[in-house]
Amino acid sequence: MRKTTKSLIAVTCAAAALAAAGCGTTSENTGKVQAQDPTQHCKGPDGKYTIGMSQANLAEPYRVRMDDDIRKAAEKVPQFEVQFSDAAKDNSKQISDVENFLTKQVDLLMISPNEAAPLTDVVKKAYNKGIPVVVLDRKVDGDAYTTYIGADNVQIGRQAGEYFKSTLLPEGGKIVQIKGLSGSTPAAEREKGFKEGIQGSQIEIVATADGEWERSIGQQKMDALLKANPDIKAVYAQNDPMAEGAYLAAQAAGRNDLKFVGIDGLPIPSGGIKAVEDGRLQATNLYPTGGAEAVEAAKKLLIDCQPVDKAQTLQTALVTKENAAEVYARLNQG
Template sequence: MINSLDIRRIRTMLAVGLASGALALFSACTVTADPGSGPQQEGNCGPDQEYAIGMSQANNAEPYREVMNSDITTAAAAVPGFKVTVADAAQDNSKQVSQVENFITQQIDLLIISPNEAKPLTAVVKKAYDAGIPVIVLDRKVEGDAYTAFIGGDNVAIGKAAGEYYAETLLPDGGKVVEISGLAGSTPAAERAQGFREGIEGNPKIEIVATQSGEWLREKGQSVMDALLKANPDIDAVYAHNDPMAEGAYLAADQAKLADKIKFTGIDALPIPSGGIKAVEQGRLQATFVYATGGREAIDLAKQILIDCKKDVPKSTTLGTEQITKENATEMYGKLGGKG
């Protein structure tokens, strides 16, 4: 005779068995794990299909990000089946997290993200990746490696090249420098600062007298420079982490009647009329350094993943740079596709 204890044991064994079987069936049908590229929704690749791509942009206020968005949408328009939706986080980490969560809910086929800051965006990028969505991290990094691929410049190398330019060419006899850095918490800001310090090591007469964040924005760079000049009116140069902040610093110095006494450099070198190359050509900046947007490269990689069904895509792609001064500004503007 079967007693009540035996009945409870049988029920428990049946429940565990059914749950295990359901979990195994769910796992087998929805996601395949690939050691090289991470989880990806099975069967969701190949030609002659429609693909929804979500682009999570840190902000649309910077000219660099406007060009990045344009590079992505233009390249995607040339790929049959690609449809890109761009979400602007407006430099708000929580807003960007929410936008990525929304993309996950919409079950997009691929996510491209340029994080506002690394740490706050890491978890939601991992959530998308673990959900089987291929993730291309563009320009700015997240922590860890829970993504499909990263595409961006070597910001330490760019910063070092800028520092060496100061040490050897711009301020060979030394001088006082103020640094206008990018948004605190973004990886390019930390890496461009680190690289610059490595670059000026060869010239101990160069001194960084102040560092302050301009948050990548021209207007903020101008207000920061105005305050820095009041405290440091005898500076020799401004190392700005991007061209808009360098231009803002120039405007502040010009208003203080000090622009002719100070040298300015930036980073980005966008081939547009309002970009850094034209600022060098016109004499406001002494130099800038190319920092490619990676937008076209991101769409090419998306094509490999979604249409070519390639699983062993490179985990990291480093884009090259080049120093631009007045001597090569006109040539580089044309070489990089500048118009107007």
């Protein structure tokens, strides 16, 4: 009788595991990536869907714009309700935010991770539960997500580097770099691309500081960089707010000779394109938020019952004084 009972328990546990219900053997618990039909939550146009959007922080204007773009696009899809969370640059809070969305049983998760490694497991957990996952801008490790939407950060960095080499400092010179948050994937990728872009030139990166993607921190770091490196000619900042912060520090130090290049190119009055138009920055590089594309991906998966590409690469462009007004107007059409 004891043997029979044990056998029944074993069979029951095995069946439960196959149904992803537990017993410590599911892919969710072992860390393996479970094969997923990304359209399994699709109920067609008659369904109602809750989407959870986990944002890394709202200290960066870029992330505020991303949420706004998602909100605006979702308003055109009456079947969608989007709930937003702000991790405030805290990995633990973002993990908790995602767990909260899982408890609420959202139909789809959107996430722009604060840092890759700390957020990987909870994103995998969501994916292994069968929830479609749209990763925006910053990546996680591995491939436990439905689609990644973002521009090619290596290409953007290379584009910036080539502008330095061909136009900004064709004779070479010493520069400093202000990076984004070290654990976020764009920081490493934009640095890699930039170094590729300046290869073969006489441009030398003499110092690098982590500005954490924020204007105020970029300003603080630039003040210290200037004191340690008074002979620099230019600044490569990995986003526009840090470039603007560096510009303010240079102005305070009486360094009106320095040149500044950023990334993002937000088409808003306080964004990088206007900073180029006004002459504070020499150039910026467009980095679309992907908000509208994320909502379109959700619509395909949940309403149209169609798969989406594993990676969706958004297009960039170099913005200088010559084309800033045209680009600003084009991006604000409609």
